[in-house]
Amino acid sequence: xxxxxxxxxxxxxxxxxRSESAxxxxxxxxxxxxxxxRLASGDTFTVASVARDIYRRREFRGVSTGERDxxxxxxxxxxxxxxxxxxxxxxxxxxxxxxxxLERGHEPREGSRSPLAx
Numbered sequence: 001x002x003x004x005x006x007x008x009x010x011x012x013x014x015x016x017x018r019s020e021s022a023x024x025x026x027x028x029x030x031x032x033x034x035x036x037x038r039l040a041s042g043d044t045f046t047v048a049s050v051a052r053d054i055y056r057r058r059e060f061r062g063v064s065t066g067e068r069d070x071x072x073x074x075x076x077x078x079x080x081x082x083x084x085x086x087x088x089x090x091x092x093x094x095x096x097x098x099x100x101x102l103e104r105g106h107e108p109r110e111g112s113r114s115p116l117a118x
Contacts, residue, residue: 004085005044013078016048017100021056028064035070044081050074055101 005013025031038050051074057063058071075097082093 005081009044010082010085013045013048014096014100016045017052017097018103019049019052021053022049024053024057028067032064032066032070035067035074039070039073044078047074048078051078051097052101055098059102 025034035050035054038046041047051071054063054067054071054074058068063071075094078097079090079093082088082096083090086093088096
């Protein structure tokens, strides 16, 4: 086990969520494989970048069922860690994550669902 994120690491995590999305493959199967490899790394910041990229894609273009599962797999450890460190309810953590992801002028499409609903 590793220690919980420090205050500086939390700031760095939110910087990752606010940063521009990585270039992505147009073919969903390649995108899915690349995201699976990034998730498997277990690195908190890499996992955060997967959450950021899939969330934005979901809001603007849509994602496959597998990518929705990857989105939840990416958010789960981040959400859990932030709940422990910040002692905040899940709903508040989800709002913070989504606000950071959408902060750089990224606005969800009309009729968007609740922050992390499938």
